[in-house]
Amino acid sequence: MSELSVLHYRSGSSYFHRMDARFKLLGLALLSMAGLQAGPIGLGVLSLLVLTVFFITRLPVLDLARELRYFAVLLAFVWAARALSTPGDTALELAGLQFSRQGVYEGGLICWRLLMIACMGAGLVFVTRSSEIRWAVEWLLRPVPLIPARRISVMIGLIIRFLPMILDQARATAEAQRSRGMENRKNPVFRLIKFAVPLLRRTFENADQLAVAMDARCFNEERTEPELVSRPADWAALSVVLCICGVAIGF
Amino acid sequence: MFSGPGGETSMNVIEIENLTHRFSDGTLGLDQVNLTVAQGEFVVIVGCNGSGKTTLLRHLNGLMMPDSGVVKIFGTPVSENPVRARQLVGMVFQDADTQIVGDTVYDDVAFGPENLHLERREVERRVAFALEAGGLTHLSDQRPHVLSGGEKRRLAIAGILAMESKILVFDEPFSNLDYPGVKQVMEQILALHRNGHTIVLTTHDLDKVIAHADRLIIMEKARVARDGTVHELISELEAFGVRAPCRCTMEAQEALCPN
Numbered sequence: 001m002s003e004l005s006v007l008h009y010r011s012g013s014s015y016f017h018r019m020d021a022r023f024k025l026l027g028l029a030l031l032s033m034a035g036l037q038a039g040p041i042g043l044g045v046l047s048l049l050v051l052t053v054f055f056i057t058r059l060p061v062l063d064l065a066r067e068l069r070y071f072a073v074l075l076a077f078v079w080a081a082r083a084l085s086t087p088g089d090t091a092l093e094l095a096g097l098q099f100s101r102q103g104v105y106e107g108g109l110i111c112w113r114l115l116m117i118a119c120m121g122a123g124l125v126f127v128t129r130s131s132e133i134r135w136a137v138e139w140l141l142r143p144v145p146l147i148p149a150r151r152i153s154v155m156i157g158l159i160i161r162f163l164p165m166i167l168d169q170a171r172a173t174a175e176a177q178r179s180r181g182m183e184n185r186k187n188p189v190f191r192l193i194k195f196a197v198p199l200l201r202r203t204f205e206n207a208d209q210l211a212v213a214m215d216a217r218c219f220n221e222e223r224t225e226p227e228l229v230s231r232p233a234d235w236a237a238l239s240v241v242l243c244i245c246g247v248a249i250g251f
Numbered sequence: 252m253f254s255g256p257g258g259e260t261s262m263n264v265i266e267i268e269n270l271t272h273r274f275s276d277g278t279l280g281l282d283q284v285n286l287t288v289a290q291g292e293f294v295v296i297v298g299c300n301g302s303g304k305t306t307l308l309r310h311l312n313g314l315m316m317p318d319s320g321v322v323k324i325f326g327t328p329v330s331e332n333p334v335r336a337r338q339l340v341g342m343v344f345q346d347a348d349t350q351i352v353g354d355t356v357y358d359d360v361a362f363g364p365e366n367l368h369l370e371r372r373e374v375e376r377r378v379a380f381a382l383e384a385g386g387l388t389h390l391s392d393q394r395p396h397v398l399s400g401g402e403k404r405r406l407a408i409a410g411i412l413a414m415e416s417k418i419l420v421f422d423e424p425f426s427n428l429d430y431p432g433v434k435q436v437m438e439q440i441l442a443l444h445r446n447g448h449t450i451v452l453t454t455h456d457l458d459k460v461i462a463h464a465d466r467l468i469i470m471e472k473a474r475v476a477r478d479g480t481v482h483e484l485i486s487e488l489e490a491f492g493v494r495a496p497c498r499c500t501m502e503a504q505e506a507l508c509p510n
Contacts, residue, residue: 008354008394008396009354009355009394010394011355011392011394129355129358130354131353131354131358131365161352206349209344209346209349210350212309212344213344213350213352214352214362215314216312216314216337216341216342216344217337217352217362217363217366217410217414218334218337218363218366218367219362219366220334220366222368223368224364224365224367224368224369224374225371227371
């Protein structure tokens with residue numbers, strides 16, 4: 001099951017694979033913040049960057065689209081809510097509901113921003129080992145007072161580790177239920193409950209087993225650190241990111 | 252003490268005295284278990300589901316702590332230093348998937364040595380050795396989840412080899428494996444035994460290991476019901492709900508060990 005998920009690290013030798021994880025994480029944070037402020041031109045530039053990263057790293061875009069289909073449902077809700085709640089000229093009237101022209105535009109922009117952030121996050125996970133992301137988080141949080149950087153980095157590492165496992169489990173649960181005719185049940189609440197209960201139970205069981213296995217291998221917070229070494233290419237990439245952020249915010 | 256093939260004796264690496272464990276729901280997991288395992292021994296533990304095999308194994312590296320009694324590894328009680336026990340007693344779990352924590356095969360093997368806070372060079376040396384021993388070097392950049400069942404089990408073994416564990420504990424190592432997977436894992440376990448590791452293994456399928464076991468322990472209702480050589484206990488297995496090995500396996504065993 002897991003081999004079908006694109007939200008895993010995959011080893012490679014691309015420029016983005018070789019980049020220092022701290023620069024990748026910092027770049028993601030900066031681009032995400034800039035993306036939240038960006039207009040259509042800025043988002044267009046960001047989209048170009050994302051597509052370039054996907055092309056260079058050979059990230060399977062169709063697989064990613066499949067993984068993000070539930071996220072797309074959420075985006076559709078966000079878009080509809082925005083289109084319905086923003087006052088303005090009526091663009092479309094459907095069953096008594098009025099979608100404003102300004103709302104449709106605003107909603108589309110918000111969805112584009114969120115989609116870009118999700119794609120950039122997926123790209124980061126695809127080219128960076130979770131252990132390196134953890135250390136990068138810790139390194140970046142170290143100067144912040146009163147923040148338990150190491151504990152936060154461990155938690156992030158576990159979340160990254162668990163996310164694909166939960167997705168895999170969700171897929172397996174859905175397939176098992178489809179094979180027993182779940183699609184014949186039309187009540188969405190019934191279907192949701194029957195899906196969520198075994199998924200949560202199995203996820204907690206897996207979490208428990210993983211925790212025991214990690215304990216058996218002496219897991220603790222004081223671990224050997226990976227060697228994170230910045231190269232001139234990383235600084236060059238950061239400069240490019242800063243330029244793109246400037247364009248995204250400026251336009 | 253254990254007498255090796257040449258008549259030499261070895262020290263006890265595992266000593267269990269009056270070990271009792273009760274689960275939170277009141278069920279007795281282990282009841283007054285007394286046991287010693289000598290260095291280099293190959294011990295097979297059998298018994299029905301719920302007889303206490305896994306509970307016993309989890310006491311060897313401090314994943315479970317006794318309600319009463321003591322478990323000593325190389326003379327030191329596990330409760331005094333569970334981290335040391337976990338380093339000395341490497342455990343391969345029944346479900347290899349839940350034991351995998353790394354993004355790649357290399358990362359997963361490195362997980363244990365990194366937890367021991369070793370120097371990066373030492374981590375790299377140990378990982379290279381463990382991957383080589385497990386025949387996984389060519390898969391070091393591969394994602395663990397796409398490996399075959401046998402390869403995943405070998406990865407789990409490599410993960411504990413990298414911690415330089417002296418005692419290797421296998422909980423149902425052949426479950427859910429096809430024949431090539433069983434062969435791969437069995438060959439690796441035997442190679443480790445030949446290299447001087449102490450092996451403790453639980454299984455429902457004695458056929459696969461009977462020819463190699465120095466000692467057989469039968470568990471029933473949270474107690475050690477029988478403890479002896481394979482030949483002493485073979486006729487009693489069915490009485491404890493354990494399927495006896497098939498005749499051809501026994502004949503092969505007879506040919507290997509006529510006495």
